[in-house]
Structures are given as structure tokens and as C-alpha cells.
Amino acid sequence: MTDRSNLESRCINAIRFLAADAVDKAKSGHPGLPMGAAPMGFVLWDRFMRHNPKSPGWFNRDRFVLSAGHGSMLQYALLHLTGYDISIEDIKAFRQWGAKTPGHPENGVTPGVEVTTGPLGQGIANAVGMAISAKHLAARFNKPGCKVVDHNIYVLMGDGCQMEGISSEACSLAGHLGLGNLVALYDDNKITIDGPTDLTFSEDVPARFESYGWQVLVVERGNTDLEEIAAAIEAARAETARPSLICVRTTIGYGSPHKAGSSSTHGAPLGADENQATRKNLGWDAAPFEVPESVYTHMRKATDRGAALEEAWNKTLDAYRDEYPNEAALFEELISGELPDGYAQALPALGDEAHPAATRVLSGKCLNALADELPGLIGGSADLTPSNNTALKSSLAISKDDFSQRYIHFGVREHAMGAICNGIALHGSGLIPYCGTFLSFADYMRGAIRLSALSHAGVIYVMTHDSIAVGEDGPTHQPVEHIASLRAIPGLDVFRPADGREVAGAYHAAVERRDGPTLLALSRQSVPSLDGTSAEKAMKGGYVVRDCGGQPAMILIGTGSELSLCVAAAEELEREGVSVRVVSMPCWERFERQDPHYREAVLPKAVTCRVAVEAGSGFGWERYTGSAGAAVTIDRFGTSAPGDVCMENFGFTVANVVQTARGLVS
Amino acid sequence: MTDRSNLESRCINAIRFLAADAVDKAKSGHPGLPMGAAPMGFVLWDRFMRHNPKSPGWFNRDRFVLSAGHGSMLQYALLHLTGYDISIEDIKAFRQWGAKTPGHPENGVTPGVEVTTGPLGQGIANAVGMAISAKHLAARFNKPGCKVVDHNIYVLMGDGCQMEGISSEACSLAGHLGLGNLVALYDDNKITIDGPTDLTFSEDVPARFESYGWQVLVVERGNTDLEEIAAAIEAARAETARPSLICVRTTIGYGSPHKAGSSSTHGAPLGADENQATRKNLGWDAAPFEVPESVYTHMRKATDRGAALEEAWNKTLDAYRDEYPNEAALFEELISGELPDGYAQALPALGDEAHPAATRVLSGKCLNALADELPGLIGGSADLTPSNNTALKSSLAISKDDFSQRYIHFGVREHAMGAICNGIALHGSGLIPYCGTFLSFADYMRGAIRLSALSHAGVIYVMTHDSIAVGEDGPTHQPVEHIASLRAIPGLDVFRPADGREVAGAYHAAVERRDGPTLLALSRQSVPSLDGTSAEKAMKGGYVVRDCGGQPAMILIGTGSELSLCVAAAEELEREGVSVRVVSMPCWERFERQDPHYREAVLPKAVTCRVAVEAGSGFGWERYTGSAGAAVTIDRFGTSAPGDVCMENFGFTVANVVQTARGLVS
Numbered sequence A, B: 001m002t003d004r005s006n007l008e009s010r011c012i013n014a015i016r017f018l019a020a021d022a023v024d025k026a027k028s029g030h031p032g033l034p035m036g037a038a039p040m041g042f043v044l045w046d047r048f049m050r051h052n053p054k055s056p057g058w059f060n061r062d063r064f065v066l067s068a069g070h071g072s073m074l075q076y077a078l079l080h081l082t083g084y085d086i087s088i089e090d091i092k093a094f095r096q097w098g099a100k101t102p103g104h105p106e107n108g109v110t111p112g113v114e115v116t117t118g119p120l121g122q123g124i125a126n127a128v129g130m131a132i133s134a135k136h137l138a139a140r141f142n143k144p145g146c147k148v149v150d151h152n153i154y155v156l157m158g159d160g161c162q163m164e165g166i167s168s169e170a171c172s173l174a175g176h177l178g179l180g181n182l183v184a185l186y187d188d189n190k191i192t193i194d195g196p197t198d199l200t201f202s203e204d205v206p207a208r209f210e211s212y213g214w215q216v217l218v219v220e221r222g223n224t225d226l227e228e229i230a231a232a233i234e235a236a237r238a239e240t241a242r243p244s245l246i247c248v249r250t251t252i253g254y255g256s257p258h259k260a261g262s263s264s265t266h267g268a269p270l271g272a273d274e275n276q277a278t279r280k281n282l283g284w285d286a287a288p289f290e291v292p293e294s295v296y297t298h299m300r301k302a303t304d305r306g307a308a309l310e311e312a313w314n315k316t317l318d319a320y321r322d323e324y325p326n327e328a329a330l331f332e333e334l335i336s337g338e339l340p341d342g343y344a345q346a347l348p349a350l351g352d353e354a355h356p357a358a359t360r361v362l363s364g365k366c367l368n369a370l371a372d373e374l375p376g377l378i379g380g381s382a383d384l385t386p387s388n389n390t391a392l393k394s395s396l397a398i399s400k401d402d403f404s405q406r407y408i409h410f411g412v413r414e415h416a417m418g419a420i421c422n423g424i425a426l427h428g429s430g431l432i433p434y435c436g437t438f439l440s441f442a443d444y445m446r447g448a449i450r451l452s453a454l455s456h457a458g459v460i461y462v463m464t465h466d467s468i469a470v471g472e473d474g475p476t477h478q479p480v481e482h483i484a485s486l487r488a489i490p491g492l493d494v495f496r497p498a499d500g501r502e503v504a505g506a507y508h509a510a511v512e513r514r515d516g517p518t519l520l521a522l523s524r525q526s527v528p529s530l531d532g533t534s535a536e537k538a539m540k541g542g543y544v545v546r547d548c549g550g551q552p553a554m555i556l557i558g559t560g561s562e563l564s565l566c567v568a569a570a571e572e573l574e575r576e577g578v579s580v581r582v583v584s585m586p587c588w589e590r591f592e593r594q595d596p597h598y599r600e601a602v603l604p605k606a607v608t609c610r611v612a613v614e615a616g617s618g619f620g621w622e623r624y625t626g627s628a629g630a631a632v633t634i635d636r637f638g639t640s641a642p643g644d645v646c647m648e649n650f651g652f653t654v655a656n657v658v659q660t661a662r663g664l665v666s
Helices: A003-026 A032-048 A071-080 A088-092 A122-141 A157-162 A166-178 A205-212 A226-238 A272-282 A293-299 A301-323 A327-337 A359-373 A414-426 A439-454 A482-487 A501-511 A561-575 A587-593 A597-600 A643-649 A654-665 B003-026 B033-046 B069-082 B088-092 B122-139 B159-163 B165-177 B204-213 B226-238 B272-282 B293-299 B301-323 B325-336 B357-373 B414-426 B439-454 B482-487 B500-512 B560-575 B588-592 B596-602 B643-650 B654-665
Strands: A062-068 A153-157 A182-188 A214-218 A244-249 A377-381 A407-409 A433-440 A460-464 A493-494 A518-520 A543-546 A555-557 A578-582 A612-613 A631-634 B063-066 B153-157 B182-188 B217-221 B246-248 B376-383 B407-410 B432-438 B460-464 B493-495 B518-522 B542-546 B554-558 B578-583 B610-613 B630-632
Touching: A003 A071, A003 B643, A032 A071, A032 A153, A032 A182, A032 A578, A062 A071, A071 A088, A071 A293, A071 B063, A071 B493, A088 A272, A122 A153, A122 A166, A122 A182, A122 A327, A122 A414, A122 B003, A153 A414, A153 A643, A157 A166, A157 A182, A166 A414, A166 A643, A166 B165, A182 B159, A205 A214, A205 A244, A214 A226, A214 B301, A214 B630, A226 A244, A244 B610, A272 A301, A272 B643, A293 A301, A301 A327, A327 B159, A359 A377, A359 A460, A359 A501, A359 A518, A359 A543, A359 B500, A377 A414, A377 A439, A377 A460, A377 B542, A414 A433, A414 A439, A433 A439, A439 A460, A439 A482, A439 A518, A439 B407, A439 B439, A460 A501, A482 A493, A482 A518, A493 A501, A555 A561, A555 A654, A561 A578, A561 A612, A587 A597, A597 B630, A612 A654, A631 A654, A654 B226, B033 B069, B033 B153, B033 B182, B033 B226, B033 B518, B063 B122, B063 B518, B063 B554, B063 B654, B069 B088, B122 B165, B122 B182, B122 B325, B122 B414, B122 B439, B153 B482, B159 B182, B182 B226, B204 B217, B204 B246, B217 B226, B226 B246, B293 B301, B301 B325, B357 B376, B357 B460, B357 B500, B376 B414, B376 B460, B407 B596, B414 B432, B414 B439, B439 B460, B439 B482, B439 B518, B460 B493, B460 B500, B460 B654, B482 B493, B493 B500, B493 B588, B493 B596, B500 B518, B542 B560, B554 B560, B554 B654, B560 B578, B588 B596, B610 B654, B630 B654
Parallel strands: A062 A153, A153 A182, A182 A244, A214 A244, A377 A407, A377 A433, A433 A460, A460 A518, A493 A518, A555 A578, A555 A612, A612 A631, B063 B153, B153 B182, B182 B246, B217 B246, B376 B407, B376 B432, B432 B460, B460 B518, B493 B518, B554 B578, B554 B610, B610 B630
Antiparallel strands: A543 A578, B542 B578
16 A cells, blocks of 8 residues: 555545544434545545635635535535634534534535535535536636636535435436536445335436436446546546536445444444444544544645635636726626625616506516626526516526526426525525526425525525416416415515515515525516505515504505405495505515514504405414404415406405405404 | 228317317417327327226226326317216316316316326326336236236326426336336427427436336327327337336427417417418318217227226126135225224324334334224335334335335435325225325425325325424424424325324324325424323314313413423413413314314413414414414524424423413413
8 A cells, every 4th residue: 555545545534433433422413424435525625626725715616515415524524624614623513502513514504515405406406506607607707718717516416316306307407508517426325214225216327317418427446446536536527518427336334344335324323332343444543533643734735725726716817807807897796796786776666657467577577677787697487487577688598508698497397496596596606596487386396495595595586376366277386375385484585566666676675685585476467556565665574555544443464466455445444434554565574574663563463453365375374463353365275267267256356355354343 | 091090180180179279268278288199199098098988987997197287188188089077068168167177187176087287297206106006906916817906007298297306206216116007108299388398408318217217119200100109009018017108209289380389389379360270281170169970989989998898897806706705805995995994993002101202103103003904004205214113014115026015115205205195095996105204305295295185185194303303413304384384285184293192193083084185293202191182182183181170371282292391381380370271282274173162162262371382483373372372483493403402492391381371471
């Protein structure tokens, strides 16, 4: 064994045992994947990754995504050993309250962790989003001899990622787009929690990826042959026209005499005895959590390399500034993440003259107006472009041959679409991703929407066809419970605007909110412009649209297409002598972030006669209607019929709102 | 042209124009797919499908699933023409209120429609479930020379189905299991709503399916060459060891001079002029909705054929009864869908002696007890068998080589798992499907869960690790909003049992409910047995667990693992002189189906001091706590730390419940 290979073996064992020791100490975690994948992790990080541990946010770094998020200790070990701000104490605190080293990787918690993974398949789709971002920016900004965007996206997948549908969707699109900057390492250990993968998974993964248009490489000796791993990564980097999958044959829990190759090391600690036996087996005599100085010395060369890389890139940027000052100004503004001054003034005044129109149509106007002002706006639809009104007049669609465009045909791939948008947002280059589908199909992408919220990704979800008023397509396509179920997600702002002014307010709020997602629920059908609505007030989440003199006897609360019913009902009730206030409540979450005085001013506790009107589930509305109130909602599935017939037959009429209100005051 | 081909062409045109006319009349719908897929639909139904239009529920029929559900008029036309109870008036009422011909196919609404489709990819996964059912029953019951289960599952997929991740999951598993009774016709028309599929979809679909282990056949002249279509279906039927994909090249909107081959015919009517031009182009001179008698005469031969098939099968069954009386009795009991008398008595008495134990462990005991009594119980987990406790001691796993078993390793394929279970339930053979994963990953399968409810499929969802008490795995794996968001789905019973007795009650309720899904939310952590709980009372959804004398001053309402906190808090509050009632509310939906007197007796309106305690989102709890109440819930994401630490730090302690309660009475 040469000195070099000896040293490299030590580095790999250091990774393995940091993982095994941390899991043992926590009595919880997944040691198997880190121990098996340590060689590929080491080779990638030691020989290929261009990053700067002391400047983890450096723009032109390579990105690394641990799609097999349960192997988090692999990533923490690599981060620690290469010099990120993760100490041995942090490693010892693995999976403990307040630690930088949670059970699955979380961006914002751990320096150097790019995205939050764990739910399988999300990470590979995030990586596809990052690769799209990098290709897009490179196509827009790079100049001959001056590459300001020049990095790769590496992702590590496990068997579970391969089985999840979201990864099939994302990888199919990655192949279609020829994402040559994407390199996926597949930890092909043939073990899942239930046992050997051949219990349920016998497909030919390489052939599948070839069918997607990927380059597929195989590393047969992934446990031991670093040169074979390195040659494969080299070949993947050399292929710039296609994404690459490297199938690395490994042994889960490598080195463990009794548990290697078994599902018993998937999600359970080795335990003291087996840990000791593994140390002996691999010739590792360091104490628990002890890392030989030689390992640090070698691996922390990454910090010097990283500083040099960043320095070189700064020089490239200087040259770019000199030669292409306009492009440089735009590029730097973009990657700063700052929104351009005054961009919101471009939002169209969608008042009376814009109506009657569907809020999805008004949404299209806002998107197009914003696209002119926000160079980072980029997005598309899951094959519903004409229905979602997501097309950008100023842009063609991104394709393999022209990556400078800003529209994305995601295909009928909702789940991947959401996760790709998370990846675009978390690429951290100032891009503002939006994506559209029918609201009903939020169900298909809920795994990704939740992660937008958890990982603070400022994705804008453009969800049209937002109620039973969808009509003829029937109950499969008519949202009922969706708005309620989305409101329940912590950190997601759900906006259901009533007219053009509120649509503009919703977009302003969504764009402004760069640290979390906003979902817009938009009507298929036309709605009128309403007196008293306001973009600015809509941004407060709830406000008085129409008031009576003095304390109202009754408050009608509406959202979206039903706000107009409330206004008309209020007029009728007033004719009957009931003093009525109408409150528009387009975004509960924003309303709940207002101060208590404002909230009390809009919805005084003393007024207990309240009727909420929303063409969706009543679930949750008791929060605002209170024990004495009522709601005009729908708590069953819809039916196939023209939208206006559905609305009328399910009680979304002025007469029914009036009658329900009367029931409270009589 | 021969007489036969002439007649067949007329049949195909009848299908095409029933679709085009119905869409034109409704001014809504998707004519393109039916017009392009009419030849394959005709050949399949006319030459191959074994079914009985006058007896649509006949057990041994071939099943047909229109996974491309937007082409519903293809199916309605075939049903009408072959003699199902769908009249021309029904066709004329396409997409209208109360019609048998809704926008997308819905089982229970239209005779002969097996499953509800429309959300893309669901149908192919349902078909995989049906194919599993048929293979399983055949393996259990068929005898040499006596095949009581002998039918195929046909499914028609579009491009959208191919792109959805759920279909990748389902088709990978179908290949693994060698479902030779599954034949998928892929309407390969290369057009989606956004335009040509090559905008976003350039993968090699045949190669992908070969990588899954499917037989792949290609029909090049799918618009015109009926013999080529027939030969492919014949070859698919002949292959019994592998599922078959037949890629049929078609033209969307075939025959339309200006719209054929274009996305403009995907989701929009042809319109009168183009309809007329298409009639001329295809030489069709029948009036709108007019079907030549020769077409009826030919296609309704299906009814005689069907009667003969059913008759022959009845004879087979007679012979089977004679020769294998025990098997026959079991088989007939099973396919009757009736539950065995007294099965519920086998549910274990999981009282004090079973505790402390996690409700997921107690769930495993119930499942195993039920498996002995319910010959139709069949299910598995998405690669979390040991965590979900879903294994059956009495059964090995289904495999290609032994389909008689009752356990299914679904792999890490949650979305397909749900849809496969829908297919098993809707196969209509008395099988009772259950499936398990972590509650957090309900998000991945929500599209299928919603369809369980909408299509009245009695699937049992075994969702473990139901709160932040999951602990170390962290926020990605800790459900917060999931229970609320599932409660919002109409028709889904969500059960969160507190201890063993309630787990048994939950299973009794879930099994009994054959016309709708039940989801069980089960704890990872151990819980105590509680005085006053009851399986029978739990089946009411909500009941008094612990009471005071007379009218209580305060009601504590708990579910699942937090019910014990309520009981302990009540004891403490009573020591302070507050008379407290504790209500267990394991299933809101069942409680809400009780009569008003019962509900008032449990939760008297007069008692407004109420505290709800649930380790999940408070969203929706205002329904029970009312304006004057409070809730101990969590409305943010959790964190990675030991479960008990999470519970304590997020306020799920007796002390915090007591303090919250005191805040109301003081």
C-alpha cells in the first residue's frame, strides 16, 4: 500500500467512524450508508468538489445534495473534515435538540448543507433544479473566455431515491434538457429497510437512465477502488451534453463483520461491540470521535483550495465587469438576491377595466409584468400552460439548445416540478421560481410544497381552477379540501385573491417573501372587480372591503371568487336593515402575522354574528366564524356539470349567503 | 375494402363521432384522444374483452381502466355501443349535472366503469392493483383444469400517464412481479396540452419499460391498421410471465382536417364546422349522435358473447364446487364481499396487560389477528415493514414465483402503493387492502388517498410515527399538519387511537367500512393503557373516558398519545377543585356521524371551557374548542431531537395542559 493510499484509507475510515460513532452515541440514525458510501464521498470531496469551506455561500461553488438524506452523517463528516464550521462537538450532538447536525440534512441549520432532504427522491429533483439554474445562468451570462457561472451539481442517491416516482420525473426531464452539469452518484448497495432490494426492485436502473438520455457509468469496486470511482467522476464531468449517473456498487455498513450487507445496519446503530469489531476489521485504532491529525491535514487542504478557487473566480468576475459592465451589473444584482428597486410598481393596476376576468388570467398579466422587471423570474407549468396562464410573452421555453430562456415546460410531472423549483430557489442565485398546475393536483406535489416551507424556499405556486366552479371536469379536478389542507402547512402562505387588485397584491407579497413559499389559488371563471379591494390591503391578509356605519351587527368573510357574493349579500341585508361589514380574507397566514390591534379592528371579538363564504371545505373556518357563526362552504366532493350549475346547486349564491346570515340574526 | 373492414370502419367512426358530438354539445371535453384511440378501443372491446354488458359486475370479466381519464367519451361510447346501460340520452348529457357520463370516468356513477380516473397515472397504478388481485386469487384458488379466476386487466395510458411518477413506480413493481395478466395500451400520440411531447418528453419509453421487465410491442399504424393492433394484443395476451406495453402510434383528433395532430384538439371541442369537415373527411354521413343500425348489430354481439362467457364460468364454478367444496366456499364468500360472521371477536383485547406499547405495535397485533379471520386481508408497506409493524406472521411476501401469499413489499413507492390498494379494493373480489408508511409520507400518496375516498375504496392506511414524538429523524419525518390535512378530505375516516382498546376499535371500524377508506395514525412511542377507553366506544369517534359528577366545568379533549396527558391533567385539576371531563376523540368523522343527542351528551354546548390536546397542528380544532376554548398543539415544524425531548419542549406535558386549562377558568 502506498503512502497515499494509506492516507486516503485513513480519511475514509475517519468518515466511516465519525458516522458510526455519532449514530452509536445518539442511539439513533443510519450508519450503513455513510460507511458504504465513504469512499465515493471522499473521492468526490477530496479530488473534485470545487467549494470553499470557509465561505460556504460562495456563488460559484459546486453543489452537493445528499438525496439519500438518512445518510446525513456522511455529509456532516465531510463538512467537518474539510473545514466547515462543524466541530467535533457538533458531531457528538448528532440528532440532539438544537444541534447543527440534525437527523436529516437541513439547509439553514448546517453550514454547507444546500437543501433539506430525507423524504426520498426530493434531493435528486432539487439537484435537477440547481442544474437548470446553473445552465440557465451560464447561458445568459457566460462569455467566450469569461465563465462567471461554471460549476457542477453532484447528488448522491440511494435505492429509495430510485424507487420514488418523483425521481423518475426529475431524471426524465434532466435527460430531456441534457443537463451535462449534473452528476448523480448512485449508492447501489442493494439493501433497503425491508431487506434486499430484490424483494421489490429488479429493474435495470442503468438501462432506465439510458432511456432518459443519461450517460451511465458503473463502478464495480465502490468499496475499495478509489481510482475506479475517480475515473467515473472524471468521465461524468467530461460529458457536458448529458447528465451522468454513476452506479457505484457498495456494501451497506462496509467493514462491520456481522452487519455489513444487511438491512440491520440501515436504520440502527452498530452498538459498542460491533463498532469495536468493525474498527478491528478495518484496522482503525483511533478512539471514538478521534480523527488523526494526518487526516485533518490532508482533508483541510480543501480550505486553501477553496480560497484559491474563490479568488480566481473573483478575478474572472473583475475581468467580466471590465469587459461586460451591463451584464456584470445584472449578474451581480441577480446573485445578490436583492429585489430591484421599485419592481412592484410594474404590477398592473387591475381595476374595473380588467374585469370581468378570471383571476388566473389576471395572474398571467402580473407574471408577465413582473418578468420584465425581475430578471430572476423563471418558471412554467406541468403541461397546463394555456390553462394556468403561466406563459411569458417575453420568453421562449428553455431547451437543450437554448438555455437562456426563462420558461420551463415541466411536463406532467407535478411533484418533480415543485422540488425542481425548490432547487432553483435554493441554488441561491437570485432566481425566483414559479410553477403552475391545477389546484387539485397540489396533492401530487405536496411533498415538495411542504419542503418549500420547511427549507424556506421562496417558490411561487400558481394554482388555478381553485374550486368546484371548475365545472365539467368533475370531482377529480374540483378542489374541495385543498385550500384548508394547504393552510395547515406551517410556513406556507396561501393566497386566494378576489379580483385583479388582490391578485396584484398577492404577487407583490409572494415576490417579496424570498424566505418562504406562497401559493396562489386562482379561479378558472371570471370574477367582477369589487369596490373597496386593494392590493396593498390584500397584503395584510385580511381587511375590510365594505363597511357599515358604527359597529356592525354581522360580518361576512369571503375569499376569492366568493367575496363578490358577500358584497352582494351585504347589500341585500342592509336593505333589510342589518348593518353588515364585509371582510376579505385572501391570506390567513399574513393576517395572523398582523398585530392584534389590527386584527381586532378588522374582526372585533364583540361581533359574533359571522358568516364565512368560500367554495371549499369549511374545515378550519371555525377559527374566524367562532362558535356563534356559520359558513357557506362545501364539505363533500363536487360533481361534473357546468361550473355555474355546480356553484348554484352547492349553495354558492347570494340568496343562500343572505339566508344563512339571516339564520344567525333571527 | 371488404365488407368486414367496412363495417369495422363504421364502428370506429361511430365511436369517434359519439365522442366529438358529445364534446361539441357539452362545449367541454377532450375529443382528441377518443378520436385517435378509437381503433384500438374498438379492436380491444370487439375482439378481446371478456365481459358481460348486461351483468357489469360479473366477477370473471376482464377489467378495462382508462388511465387517460380525460378520454372518457371513448369509454362511454364503447359502453353504449356494446350494450351497457348507457343510452344515447346519457351520452347527450355528457358532463351535465346528474348525468351517468361525467367529465372523467367515475366508478359507481357509470355502469361498466371500474375505477375513477382523471388525475394522470392513477389508472395504470389501479390496474396494477387489479392485476395483483387477479394473480393472487388465481394462485390461491385455481386448480388444474379448473380456472375460476381467469381474466386480464387492460389499461389505456396517454403521454401524461407516462410522465407521472406514480406510473413509473407502479410499472416498475408490475415488472418485478411479472404481471402477465396486465396489458397496457399506450396511446402514443405525441401531443399534450402544452404542445408536442418533444417540448419536454424525449425519453425512450419502450426502452424504459424493457428496463422494468415488461414485454414491449409497437403498433406503427394505430390509426388504420386493425390487424396490427389485434396482433399486438394477441401477443400481449400470449405473454403470461411479463406485463405488456403496446405502444400504439396514433394521431390525436384523427380525421379532423385542421386540428388532427395538434394540441388544439386535446381539451377543446371541434366545433360545428370542424366536426362537419371531419365527417366529410372520414366519409361519415350519420347525423349527430346517430349510430347506424349495422354498428349496433355488430357491437352488441358483445352482450350474447358476455352471457355465454358468464354461463361458461358458472359451469366452471359448479365443477369447482363439486370437486373442491372447501375452496369453493371460501372463494365464494370472498368474492361476495361479505365479511365473515364474528370476525371482529378475533380482535385482541389489548388492555392493561398489552401496555406500555406503541400503538403501531398494537396495530401489528390487530392486523395479525384479523389476517387469520379475514381471508381477504392483503397488504404491505412502502419499505417500512419493521417500523410500520405491517408484517403478517401467517404469510410470506408475494413474489413472481408465489402469488398466493398475502404480504406485499411495495418498495419505496408510496403513491403507487395507495393507488394499487385502490385497484385491489375496486377489483371487487372481497380483498381488503391495507398499506403502511410513515404518516409524514401521506403527502407522497395524497393523490391516491383522495381517490380512495372519492371512489369509495375501503383501503386501510396504516400510518405510523404520527407526531413530533418521532424524535431524532427530525422535521422532515415528524408530522405536524398531516392529521388536520387528512381530516379535511371528504369521506376519509382518520383514526388516531389512544391505546390498545382504541386500536382494536379502529380496526373494527376500518374493516367494517368497505365503502370508504380509513386512515390510522399510530404512535412510534409507547403509550399507557387508560382506564375508561373502549373499542366499542372508540368506534363512535368520540366519547367520555373520564367524567366528574354532574355538569363539568371543563372538558379536556385528547387524541392518540396525548389522551393520557388529558387524563393526568384532569386528575390534577380535580385536586384543585375543578370538575373535569375527559373526552377521547379518535375519529372526528365518525363522531360527526353520530346523532345530535349523542354528540351533545359528550360535548354539551353549555360547557365552553374546553382544551384540545393533540401533538399536531391546531388547525381545525376550533370546531370543538369553540371561541372560548384553547388548544395544546404545535403550529410549526418540529426538530431533530429525542422524541420525549421534543414533546416536552413543545409543551406536550401534563403541566402545560393543566396550565392552559387553568388559564380558561381563572
